[in-house]
Amino acid sequence: MLDLVSLQRSFLMPPSNLSISKIGAESDVVLRNLFEFYVHDMAQWFDVDLKADGSYSYDTSSVWRNGYDAYLAKLGDSIAGFALVGSAVEWLGDTGAQDVREFFVVRRFRRNGLGQRMAMLLWNERPGEWLVRVLEANAPAVLFWRTAISSYSGGSYEEQERIVKGRPWRFFRFVSKGV
Numbered sequence: 001m002l003d004l005v006s007l008q009r010s011f012l013m014p015p016s017n018l019s020i021s022k023i024g025a026e027s028d029v030v031l032r033n034l035f036e037f038y039v040h041d042m043a044q045w046f047d048v049d050l051k052a053d054g055s056y057s058y059d060t061s062s063v064w065r066n067g068y069d070a071y072l073a074k075l076g077d078s079i080a081g082f083a084l085v086g087s088a089v090e091w092l093g094d095t096g097a098q099d100v101r102e103f104f105v106v107r108r109f110r111r112n113g114l115g116q117r118m119a120m121l122l123w124n125e126r127p128g129e130w131l132v133r134v135l136e137a138n139a140p141a142v143l144f145w146r147t148a149i150s151s152y153s154g155g156s157y158e159e160q161e162r163i164v165k166g167r168p169w170r171f172f173r174f175v176s177k178g179v
Contacts, residue, residue, distance in 0.1 A: 018080065018114060020071045020121045025064045027072065032060045034082050038104040045138045068101055071125075073118045080114060081105040083122050088131040091171070097129035116148040123152060127178030136161065136168035149174055 088099035157174035
């Protein structure tokens with residue numbers, strides 16, 4: 001029988017048994033499968049078409065080739081999402097800043113604090129200057145990142161609008177002191 005009180009509590013409280021771990025090319029199949037869902041979600045804001053076989057098929061080999069760090073989030077034994085981190089040099093110059101290249105939370109784990117906790121774990125893992133870029137049209141993501149970064153940094157962050165390839169983006173910059 002479904003315990004509605006426990007279910008309701010799980011949506012209201014940030015998960016305490018969330019973990020992130022860095023993964024490598026040996027986990028490429030897992031990352032590729034998660035990208036299928038991620039690209040599906042992003043197709044709402046980006047001009048992405050299905051492949052002939054009906055999939056979004058993202059070539060994750062570029063993740064490893066470009067030297068990005070991939071992190072897998074788990075809630076207990078359940079995969080909850082992923083994050084890709086790379087250099088922010090193409091956006092900020094040679095500042096040493098890190099860029100949240102991609103960030104994804106599996107739908108069933110959204111809207112309960114897991115995404116913010118996942119971001120916090122990532123930032124604590126890698127102290128230093130950070131950049132988070134969000135397409136302005138993705139209003140839910142802009143709100144999510146503004147809230148997460150403001151909470152994490154105690155309000156000490158910069159937010160600016162930039163035009164990238166003719167589209168407005170929101171750039172957030174802040175510093176993580178780590179744990």
